[in-house]
Amino acid sequence: MATTEAQWMLSVGLIEKDVNGDTLWVWCYPSVGSDLRQVLLRKCCLTQDSRHFGTFVFGQFSRTWYYISTAEVQEPTALAKVTHFSVVVTSKDFNPEKYAALSRILCRMYIKHGSPVEMMEAYITVLTKGVCPSDENGPFLIKDYDVRKAYLTGSVKDVVSQFGMEAIILYTALMLKKRIVVHHPRIEALLEFTRALPALVWHRKDWSILHPYVHLAEPELQDLKTCPGYVAGFVDPEVSNRPDLFDVFVSLPDGVITVSQSAKDAMAMGKLHKDIGHAIVRSAEDAEGSDSRLIKDISTKTKEVLATLAALASECEDSKVTLEALKRRHFPPATENFLFHLAAAEQLLRI
The missing domain is CATH 3.30.450 (Beta-Lactamase)
Structure with missing residues (x-):
């Protein structure tokens, strides 16, 4: 069989x-x-x-x-x-x-x-x-x-090496299940870069969010829009003029990451992001470290964040985080904002 x-x-x-x-x-x-x-x-x-x-x-x-x-x-x-x-x-x-x-x-x-x-x-x-x-x-x-x-073949180290501290933007977008669009005119470069991104949120092991090669054709765009969050690759530069398709836009040839106006509030960065970003960059810069090691280091930081969220949820009715519970902890504004949106992404938020 x-x-x-x-x-x-x-x-x-x-x-x-x-x-x-x-x-x-x-x-x-x-x-x-x-x-x-x-x-x-x-x-x-x-x-x-x-x-x-x-x-x-x-x-x-x-x-x-x-x-x-x-x-x-x-x-x-x-x-x-x-x-x-x-x-x-x-x-x-x-x-x-x-x-x-x-x-x-x-x-x-x-x-x-x-x-x-x-x-x-x-x-x-x-x-x-x-x-x-x-x-x-x-x-x-x-x-x-x-x-x-297959999950480990894409190089997270290459992603971090290219974008440095800005890789925290990609990490945050993936954690919050935002829509990431990547542009590169070469299909091979597009496939190589996009397939690595889901590994930044290894705890989910979810490559169904990956749409590495999309055309600006209506059936494909309608299919993409049925996904709550995704990593989508386009060779057509015209995609940069389609803000309805992305929360975060990555221009690989230019090495530039742009957060859309509509996603800026949810993606606001603070000390927590800075600490995670530094940890990611330090691990990536270790010449003897492998991609597996980097993914493990990122996962350790992710587990710490999720543990904070789980502790909050355990204090609340129905094990769902509320805004009031978050405010009682007196987190810095950016951390509170991130945890609020992360709770929503992890289906741990009670509105």
């Missing part, structure tokens, strides 16, 4: 670009809904005016993760009328390295055989047995791809 991880897979599909320059969705198993299919065609680099093929992209739409590997048909094969193609795997789980490895295997099968039959057989074998043969580095095994590794 397949492992649970294998059973999270939903479909495998194929997009082709032919010698006439037309890009078409040509095959899938078992099926992909029409809305998701349109999104996948938009994500696929074959539909864009670009010479950068061979890329791997991932993201999610309507709570379904997609992973797309693109290959160029170079040597003479059975794919005589195809110049490039993309293999698309959809799944319920976040694990880019796992699906990059699987989709590369499926790409090689398609180039070799020129038919999706072998791809479908390999997909079913993974689905039922958690394994499929590969012509490089041994067989593909689902069990080799622990989700914890």
